[in-house]
Amino acid sequence: MKKKILYLMLIVLLGEGQLVFADTNTGANFLKISVGARAVGMGSAYTAVADDATAIYWNPAGLSRLFKRELSLMHSEWLLGTKYDFMGYAHPVPWGTVGLGITRLSVGELEGRSSDREAMGRFSAAGTAYIIGFSMPLSCQSGIGVNIKYLTSKLGSDSASTFSLDLGAIHKLKDKPISLGISLQNIGPGMKFLSQRDTLPLSLVVGGAYQISGAFGMVLDLKYEPYDRKVSVGIGTEYTALSILSLRAGYASYVAQSVGEQRIGSSSLSGLGGGFGLKMGNYTADYVFMPFSDLGNVQNISLGARF
Numbered sequence: 001m002k003k004k005i006l007y008l009m010l011i012v013l014l015g016e017g018q019l020v021f022a023d024t025n026t027g028a029n030f031l032k033i034s035v036g037a038r039a040v041g042m043g044s045a046y047t048a049v050a051d052d053a054t055a056i057y058w059n060p061a062g063l064s065r066l067f068k069r070e071l072s073l074m075h076s077e078w079l080l081g082t083k084y085d086f087m088g089y090a091h092p093v094p095w096g097t098v099g100l101g102i103t104r105l106s107v108g109e110l111e112g113r114s115s116d117r118e119a120m121g122r123f124s125a126a127g128t129a130y131i132i133g134f135s136m137p138l139s140c141q142s143g144i145g146v147n148i149k150y151l152t153s154k155l156g157s158d159s160a161s162t163f164s165l166d167l168g169a170i171h172k173l174k175d176k177p178i179s180l181g182i183s184l185q186n187i188g189p190g191m192k193f194l195s196q197r198d199t200l201p202l203s204l205v206v207g208g209a210y211q212i213s214g215a216f217g218m219v220l221d222l223k224y225e226p227y228d229r230k231v232s233v234g235i236g237t238e239y240t241a242l243s244i245l246s247l248r249a250g251y252a253s254y255v256a257q258s259v260g261e262q263r264i265g266s267s268s269l270s271g272l273g274g275g276f277g278l279k280m281g282n283y284t285a286d287y288v289f290m291p292f293s294d295l296g297n298v299q300n301i302s303l304g305a306r307f
Contacts (some may be wrong), residue, residue, distance in 0.1 A: 005211060010025050010062075010113055011088075012063070013021075015302040021300075023199055025198075025199065025227045025228050026031070026199050026200060026201040026202075026225075026227050026228060027153075027160075027172070027190070027191050027198030027199070027200070027201075028127065028151055028153055028186075028191050028193075028198070028200055029107040029195055029201055029239050029268045030103075030127035030129075030153070030163075031099065031103075031186055031200070031201055032063045032201055032203075032254065033078070033084055033105060033127060034046075034055050034057075034090065034252070035058075035074055035088075035102070035103060036052070036054035036056045036057070036058075036072065036086070036248075036286070036300075036302055037074060037275055037277070037287055037288040037301060037302035038052075038075055038238075038248065038277055038284075038286045038288075038302065039054060039103055039111045039180050039238065040250075040252075040273055040288045040300055041233040041248035041249070041250060041271065041273050041274060041275035041276075041277075041286070041287075042219050042234075042236030042238055042248050042249075042250045043219070043221075043235045043236030043240075043249075043250025043251050043252045043271075043289035043290050044218065044221065044234045044236075044250070044252040044254070045207060045219040045220055045221035045234035045236050045252070046058040046059070046169065046207070046221070046236055047059045047168075047170075047181035047183050047205045047206070047207030047211050047221050048056065048179040048180050048181035048207035048209040048219065048221075049062070049181075049219060050063075050065070050168075050170060050181060051065045051066070051177065052070060052090075052284075052304060053066070053070040053071060053072035053086055053088035053089060053090045053101075053133075053209075053304065054065070054072050054074075054086070054099070055088075055089070055090070055099070055133075055145075056088050056090070056099040056101040056131050056133045056147060056178065057101060057103065058072070058110065058132070058169045058183065059145065059168040059169075059170060059181050059182075059205075059207075060099065060135050060141045060145030060146055060147045060166055060167070060183075060215065060256075061095040061131040061135050061144050061145035061168035061169045061170040061181065061183075062135070062143070062145070062168070062170055062181070063090050063096075063098075063133060063134075063135035063143075063145055064097055064106050064135040064136055064143030064144070064145065064168070065143065065171070066090045066307045067092055068089050068282075068307065069090065069092065069193075069229075069306065070089070070090045070091075070304065070306045071084070071087075071088070071089050071304065071305050071307075072087070072088040072089075072302065072303070072304045072307075073086070073137065073259070073302065073303045073304075074086040074087075074300060074301065074302040075300070076298060076299065076300040076301075077298070077299050078105070078298055079192045079292055079296055079298060081105065081107060081298060082105060082107045083105070083121075083288060084100075084103065084104070084107050084286060085103070085104050085106075085108075086102065086103050086104075086148070087101065087102050088100070088101040088102075088153060089101070089151070090201025091215035094129040094269040095134075095136060096134060096135050096136030097134070097135045098132075098133070098134055099131070099133035099134070099135070099147075100132055100133075101129075101130075101131035101132075101133070101134070102128065102129070102131065102132065103128070103129045103131075104126060104127070104128045104129075105125040105126065105128075106125070106127075107123070107124065107126070108215070112270075122291065123284075124152060124154070124156075125155045125156065125292070126152075126154050127151075127152070127153045128152045128153075129149050129150070129151050129212075130146070130149065130150045130151075130152075131147050131149045131231065132147065132148050133147040133148075133166070134146055135168075135285065140168065140261045141171055141172045141173070141174055142169070142172075142306075143169070143170050143171075144166075144167075144169045144170075145166075145168045145169075145170075146165065146166065146167055146168075146170065147166035147168075148163065148164075148165060149163065149164045149165070149166065149177070149186075149188075150162075150163055151163070151164060151188075151200075151248050153191060153193060155193075158192075158193065159193075160190075160191045160192055160193040161189045161191070162188055162189060162190065162200070162213075163188055163189075163226055164186050164187055164188030164200055165187040165188065166183065166184065166185045166186070166187070167183070167184045168179065168181065168183040168184070168186070169182050169183075170182075176291065177210060177211035177212070178208065178209070178210050178211075178286065179208070179209040180206075180207070180208055180209075180282065181205075181206070181207045181208075181209075182204075182205070182206050182207070183204075183207075184203075184204050185201075185202070185203050185204075185205065186200040186201050186202050186203060187200075187202060188200045188282055189245060192200055197239070199227050201225060201226055201227070202226055202227075203224065203225045204223070204224045204226075205221055205222070205223045205224075206222050207220060207221040207222070208220050209294075215239055215240050215241065216237070216238070216240075217237065217238050218235075218236070218237050218272065219234075219235070219236050219237075219238075219250075220234070220235050221224075221234040221235075221252075222235070223254055225254075230254070232252070232253040232254035233252075233253050233254075234250065234251070234252040234253070235250060235251055235252075236248065236249065236250025236251070237249055237250065243279065244274060244278065244279055244280070245276065245278060246277040246278075246279070247276050247279070248273075248274065248275050248276065249273070249274045250272075250273055250274075250276070251271050251273070252271045252273070253271055253274050254271075254299040256296075261271070270290075270291075270292050271289040271290075272290060272291065273288050273289065275287045275288030275289060275300075276288060280306060282305060283303075283304065283305050283306075284301040284303070284304040285301075285302070285303055285304075286301070286303075286304075287299070287300065287301055287302075288300045
């Protein structure tokens with residue numbers, strides 16, 4: 001049963017979601033999977049935060065907040081034996097910040113079978129996004145950014161590729177502990193996979209971050225997906241003690257949607273997450289745990305360095 005669920009999930013995330021669920025109108029849904037253990041631990045509500053190298057995924061405008069070179073790495077043991085990885089690099093230049101990033105969802109070789117259960121050999125599956133981004137400050141409080149992405153998706157002998165854009169803006173209110181962000185993601189011509197061309201999972205995300213005190217903050221993202229006509233929310237908190245240890249918790253309603261909602265085995269707990277982070281000088285390490293009931297659990301580990 002779990003192998004069947006895995007096959008369905010791979011079709012939704014890498015290929016044509018419409019082949020599995022009638023109300024899923026987009027392909028390449030692996031683009032919806034969040035990166036960065038810190039962000040995931042805060043309910044994937046990072047559009048107005050985006051203050052590290054993972055900004056190239058969340059909101060390219062956040063790169064303008066980086067004044068040192070930064071490297072971010074993430075590995076996630078994702079659902080049903082799949083793996084999800086991210087690498088991001090940010091490099092300040094005189095007129096802004098340039099970023100590079102890669103996200104990749106993959107699964108090892110699987111045994112293919114026909115409808116009458118005959119063996120059809122082994123196959124692999126992967127979805128990859130190669131990202132180059134640029135951000136520039138408009139003032140001490142504001143910045144804008146853009147990403148260009150090359151997307152590839154492979155499911156057995158079938159593959160597809162395309163290009164897309166992300167646009168973003170970020171602003172910190174003057175003399176107030178509030179930041180606002182907006183990001184328009186996955187603007188592109190779609191991806192032809194298997195039998196037809198699917199639209200990319202276009203989304204508009206509006207976010208806010210409020211630093212209640214020096215140690216405690218709250219974040220909120222509202223996400224609209226026009227092709228699927230869905231509105232979802234991410235909300236989270238972060239508490240930092242002695243500038244070394246951070247504790248995080250959050251909920252993202254669109255996490256369950258990204259794997260086909262409860263219809264392929266996720267539960268009401270899907271979207272909840274909690275974790276912690278450690279910071280020593282210019283180095284960070286973060287961890288987050290998310291339960292997914294019958295689908296298993298997701299664990300993310302991230303490492304970061306500024307230099």
